[in-house]
Amino acid sequence: MPTSDEVFNKVRETLVDALGVDDDEVTPEATLVGDLGAESIDFLDIIFRLEKNFNIKIPRGELFPENLATDESLVKDGLVTAEGIEKLRASMPHADVSKFAANPKVENIQELFTVGMIVKFLEKKLSA
Amino acid sequence: MRWIWIDRFVEFASGSHATAIKCVTMAEEHLADHFPGFPVMPHSLIIEGLAQTGGILVGEALKFSTVVVLAKIPKVSFQGYAHPGDTLSYQVRLLDLQPDGGIVEGTARVGDQLVAEIEIVFASLPRSVVPNARQDFVIPSEMLRILNVGSAPAGQAGEAPAV
Structure with missing residues (x-):
């Protein structure tokens, strides 16, 4: 079981690859959309990469629930x-x-x- | 305008990798303006050719059951030009495949000269969410000839294509 730092470092690598941001921009508090400039399609890319880098399956909608804002x-x-x-x-x-x-x-x-x-x-x- | 930016597959390993070629010719209209006196294949169209090669690799791996669209290009760099008379070779390799898309990496070369390197993310959408997509969305049926290559599962030798 990786430590919290190990997980964070791997997430940082993932986001640097997926979003083309610099290492130091990826802080725990950084928001994906506001601070790191992610767009909707990037969420799919991020999930692909996390699955690969961590060797896990992430059911769609589990990490980033969809349709939150459109549910009237x-x-x-x-x-x-x-x-x-x-x-x-x-x-x-x-x-x-x-x-x-x-x-x-x-x-x-x-x-x-x-x-x-x-x-x-x-x-x-x-x-x- | 015909939107087919590859001429033929020369290698197709299902679920693994593929190579397509594109022959650049002076007859292509846009080369008159790109650029006057210095005709070179637009890099944007090299991206399109790589995306068509990679998109078909992804689509075929998903049995063409969905509509595969280019979602994003996380990385691309260009190292050279392709001129009329050159044959561009687009080599792509599948890095990841999921039911909702895939990632490929690829290169474009003229002979040994590297022209472009790229990483492409494709989304795979159910046909129901793209109601207007033609059944033969990426490759019109009359162009299926370009897929006429030997194919084999990943890691196995393929048979020679029927000519």
Whole structure:
């Protein structure tokens, strides 16, 4: 079972390859979209590379749940509802949902996707 | 305009690697403008040729059951030019294949001269989400001739192509 640092270093390598960013830009707090410039198609690429680099299978939708922002029952007036936040907590236990809940604007959902979130997800996956 | 930027496969190892060639000719319209007095195959079209070669490698590995589209190019670099009269050789190798896509790496060469190196990510989409895609999305059926090469599973010797 790799240490947290080992997982992080491998995630950093993966993101450097997938996104063409510099090593030092990849910090645990960095957001994939805002800080590292990831676009939607990059998420598919990132998952391919993580699967290969860590030799694991990542079921689609597990690391990056899809259709969060477009599910109308979970969003009202541009804000994610309490029900939606509960759903996020359930589907993304690896993300810092509490931070998001303080300002649950739909456009802030992408801030859940951080480098640290990926590391946490993988640690859990690798220890399973 | 016909959008076929490879002339023929010369090697096709299912699920592993493939090589296609593209003969650059002075008859290609765009070479008149690219560039006047210095006709060279546009690098963008070299990317397209590599993507067609790699896309077919991915599509075939998925039994052509989905629509394979170029998703992104994480890396590409160019080291040279291809001029009229040159034969570009596009070699691609499958790095990863998943039901929803694949990654290939490839090179373009003229003889021994390296012209381009690339990595390409393809997405594989269900036909239902691309309703207007033709059944023969990438390779029109009349061009299937270019696939007329010996094929064999990865790691095994293939038979000579039927001519």
